[in-house]
Amino acid sequence: MLRNNIISAIVILVIVQIFSSCRAKDDHPGVEYAPNMYHSVPYEGLSQITDESEGKWLSSRIDEKGEYFNTNVNNPHNMNMREPVPGTVKRTEDGYLPYRIPKDSVELAGRILTNPLDSTTEVINQGKELYARFCVHCHGENGQGDGKVGVVFKGVPPYNVGRVKDLSEGYVFHVITMGKGRMGAHGSQVSYEDRWKIVRYVQTLQNQN
Amino acid sequence: MKVSSCCWRLTSLAFTLLFLLISNISFAQEAGDSEIPSDESVISSGETLFNNNCRVCHAVHEQVVGPALNEVYVRRPLPWLQEFIKNSQKVIQGGDEYAVNLYNQFNKTEMPSFDFSNEEVLSILAYVKSETEKGPAVAQTTDAAGGEGVAAQPGSTVDSGFVTAILIALLVVLVLILVVLGILISVVTKYIKQKSELNETDQEIVDQKFSLIKLAKSPGFIWIVTFVFTAIVLKTVIDGLLTVGVQAGYAPTQPIAFSHKLHAGDFEIDCNYCHTGVRISKNANIPSPNICMNCHSGINKVTGATESSKEIQKIYDAIENNEPIRWVRVHNLPDLAYFNHSQHVKVGGIECQTCHGPVETMEVVQQSTSLTMGWCIDCHRKTEINSQGNEYYDKLVELHSETSKDPMVVEDIGGLECAKCHY
Known part of the structure; x- marks a missing residue:
């Protein structure tokens, strides 16, 4: 009787521990609900996942990489963002041209x-x-x-x-x-x-x- | 006569030579040193001139843009200094060896010409001399910085200290009450035992001994324990479930241990300075290393430290190897929700801290709000539209005031429409 009680108490405590670990803390971003909605399929500019195996457990990708892998391998340094082509002129609303006077002048x-x-x-x-x-x-x-x-x-x-x-x-x-x-x-x-x-x-x- | 005049000439020549030699030696040793005035008034006018014209590039005890100026009056003769300060390019182009070396040593940085009189140059040198003699004030500056650090802290520590103090005081009071109650009980039982004649049941109660096991087995106690246990379990489980998909508290380790507390808090650098996209774009943007280098070109160690910082070195390495710094994203909305920084910050005039919490106090940035939909909606229900000086809202405000007396909040102009954020 007593032993059963103790075992059930331990089981309950373990469940509690599992649920309380859903919370985000330090390096752990917390448990995600519907992770496919949180992890972007298109390349993201400011967040990048470089680990190919991440999210493998629910992956449906044909290249067999993890579902969350989000890295443009064709770019320099595998960056998602790309620098503009050298010599690109920024078009501005008011038509200001790029500033051309060199630094030492x-x-x-x-x-x-x-x-x-x-x-x-x-x-x-x-x-x-x-x-x-x-x-x-x-x-x-x-x-x-x-x-x-x-x-x-x-x-x-x-x-x-x-x-x-x-x-x-x-x-x-x-x-x-x-x-x-x-x-x-x-x-x-x-x-x-x-x-x-x-x-x-x-x-x-x-x-x- | 001839011999004597010859002798006299020789002696006079020797004297002249000797004099020249002595003056040369003294010149080489002291240069213009002896000519530099040491009056308080000259030094103070020199200080003003120095602060207004020279401080930009020179410090007395350390190299800033130009060389450190301590004992410059010993290194170079006075006329050279005067000429160089008035028009350094002329001296360099004249082929003066020392000047050319100096120019090359400092990456050919031109020192601008200054329209000083000789007296003004002397007063500046007088100030430099007085500062040289005072010696470097390293200890003073670190003290000041340390003081700042200490002064910045109490805000947070006082609060938590205050709360613990109150808790401890309450605990002490509770223990005291328990002790007093215990004493009262023993006194009363003693009194009853001695004085009065009791019947059997009362006698039993008075003789009763306090027993932990009995208490633990009593139904009341078991009921209370079960209740508390279930309550705690339920609360933890519900809390845990509510945090699923909510990343509040996420504080990942970043590749460089950048401290927002130091930069935005202690040094009061505006958020906009680094997060330049926040008013013109959907994203606030993470600064590129060239923005770091606006300050870290000149600052490579923590105030008061003697060695250059390893963390700052990482920026230099990234630039040198032309590699990106892979910061870990903290705040992230799923793709299904659209959020635009410029709409909120520039148009709405919302402070960064409203959503990001007190970032200027965070050593490591953590997500401090839930960023859930309920949280968004809640704010859209409460927040008044910042319509001042914004023509876009004129008609809407007019329409709104016809039907309602309350101020126009985001909800009133469709801030709760699904398609505002989900499309």
């Missing part, structure tokens, strides 16, 4: 480039918002080079003094796009138009006292 950019956006309050406010996203951690809230990263990174100039104060809009635009000195190129992160908006806001910081 910053003086030239400073002379010839002009901001296509007017200095309106709206543009400056948008610029400020973008500045807070992309610049503030190094250049600091008021462009003093005192952002939390800037202090550790070193070599971030204040905007409103010395040589930096008088830099032209084209120069600032070129530096954002291509980088200069220790600053990296941010052209891949910020769109053409947004960069000019940031320039408008940076100019207000250059002119502060």
Whole structure:
């Protein structure tokens, strides 16, 4: 009688343990309901399963690989995403052409480039918002080079003094796009138009006292 | 006379030579050192000039973009320094050997020309000299960073500490109550035994001894234990079943131990800086290594550490070998549900943390919300439309306000339609 009770208690505990292990934790993504719906058949850009045997137990694939295997073996490094063909020109809504001034021609950019956006309050406010996203951690809230990263990174100039104060809009635009000195190129992160908006806001910081 | 004049000439020549030699030696040893002023006012004006013009590329005790400037006034003579600072390209093109070597050593990075007067250059050098003599302030900076780290922590530790303290206090109170009750019982039984005359049944009760086995066999106790056991089992089973297909809590090990707490929390880097797709695309995107390199070109170790970080080295390796970094995806919606980041973040103005939880406090990112359909629907029922300054919603708001006084939520404009997300 007692032994039976103990055995049934153990059985129940084991069942409980099994059910509680459905939960996702650390490296374990948890038990999936209808896994075929969660694992994409087409190649996914941001998730990739490189293990050929994964999901073999329910596989219906004719190549006998696991159901979840999701890797484009024809691409370099077996990546699912592919880089655009070299020389590809990005088509933009507003027809801006790719930026062609080379990195070391910053003086030239400073002379010839002009901001296509007017200095309106709206543009400056948008610029400020973008500045807070992309610049503030190094250049600091008021462009003093005192952002939390800037202090550790070193070599971030204040905007409103010395040589930096008088830099032209084209120069600032070129530096954002291509980088200069220790600053990296941010052209891949910020769109053409947004960069000019940031320039408008940076100019207000250059002119502060 | 002739001899004496000859002697005099010789001695004067010797003196001149000696003087030249001495001045040369002192020149070589100290260069312009002796000419550099040490007044407080000059140093402070030099500091301002240095911070405004030089700090971008130079530090006194370490190499930044250009060389470290400590003892530069010893290495080079003053006129050379003045000429180089005013127009470095002129000196380099003039073929000065030291300048050309320096230029090549620093990857032909041009130092811009500065329109300084000689006095201004001197004041900058005065500042550099005073800083050189102070010595590098390494300990100070690590202290400051360490302080920051410590200051950032208490928020979380205080909370959990507070809760445990309360729990412990409650436990102590409960034990005290038990002890007091036990004492009361023994006192009362003693009192009853001594004083009063009892009948048989009462006597039995008073003489009764506390027995664990008896208690364990009593039907009340068995009932309570069975109830608690079944309740716990049922709760675990139901909870377990409810987590099937829900990945909340998933925190996979990533190929690089990237800490969102350090980057987004301590250093306050905006989410948008790295996840650049979030406002323009369906996906928020995982940053490519070139975005890492915007900062990690110059930072290769954890603040305060002496050795370069192995984790940061992995980025350099990936770039060098032109190999992708295989990050493990944490949040994943099945293909049957459509979700667009830009619609929610740019148009709706939803904070990242609403769905992703406090990522800026996570050392390892984990999925903190359930991402189930019920969770989506719940939010669509509650969330007001961010219609300010968005013409698209003008007519809809107008129509909605004709029939209802409540603010327009996502549900009101078809946010619960099946085909909004499933198609």
